[in-house]
Amino acid sequence: MEAKISDVFFDLDHTLWDFEKNSALAFQTVLTKHKIEVDIDLFVSHYVPINLKYWELYRVDKITQTQLRYGRLKDTFDLLSYEIEDEKIFFLSDEYIHYLPQFNHLFEGTIEILEYLKPKYNLHIITNGFHEIQSNKLKNSNIGGYFQTITNSESAGVKKPNPRIFEYAITSAKAKKENSIMIGDCIEADVKGALNFGLDAILFNECNAEVPENIKHINNLLALKKYL
Incomplete structure (x- = not known):
């Protein structure tokens, strides 16, 4: 199970x-x-x-x-x-x-999927971006309030796919990796990085690139409803 x-x-x-x-x-x-x-x-x-x-x-x-x-x-x-x-x-x-x-254009379905997920799950960010810039993006696009923790590579001291950034994020969130999932656009950094750490993952494959059979993927954010 x-x-x-x-x-x-x-x-x-x-x-x-x-x-x-x-x-x-x-x-x-x-x-x-x-x-x-x-x-x-x-x-x-x-x-x-x-x-x-x-x-x-x-x-x-x-x-x-x-x-x-x-x-x-x-x-x-x-x-x-x-x-x-x-x-x-x-x-x-x-x-x-x-x-x-x-400039704060979001992908289609971003607000709708966050509204759908927020009552059901604890939501978090893991980004390789720089702290000040990423904080401004979250604030200016009005999505910062959806997330309980924000982990960036500066605070963690390492970048995805290094397992230590996932460990840092899980610890900060007071979560367990067996009860968590990672969603991102990069197979190497987000998906393989998470999977190698023992965290489940879904690829956001907006550009419809070819994906290995063992990788769960979606082409639209609203398709996350099939998994969550």
Whole structure:
């Protein structure tokens, strides 16, 4: 007989909070404000995979936060053959971080599923994002009140998929892993990280990517009702 779920842990970016849409709007604001003469749509299309690559490196501690924030912009400008000084890149990076939490599009069904889950379960966040930025996202998008605990990589001292961040989150929530489940968009960080720790997991597969047969997955957040 399966253990009864009492605690549900969500990733934030790319799972509840629509990172790509909000990121594009932040860049549109920053690049326009500072008269950076590039095609913004083209800039964003280059930035998205570059940012993903840098986050993968950051997740396994191969680069620092500063290298992440500088490198992803530097590489994007280089692809566009746009000459820009390093000092300006650091400045634009800070501006982007400032504006990013001010755009708060959520994935379809986010509020409805949180309203559905809140009376039934204790809800929590586990994110590799940075404390101040993630706190602002939760506050500005009006979903912070749904969650009892927020675990980020800065407070835990490690990033998903390291089992210690899941241990930290479970302990903070006063939960038991056999009564908990993790929901996130990244197979490596969220799903395999949780499963390797002994925590059940569901992949939010919004882009309908191919998924291994043994991985539970949903394409829309409201589909969580089938499991919870």
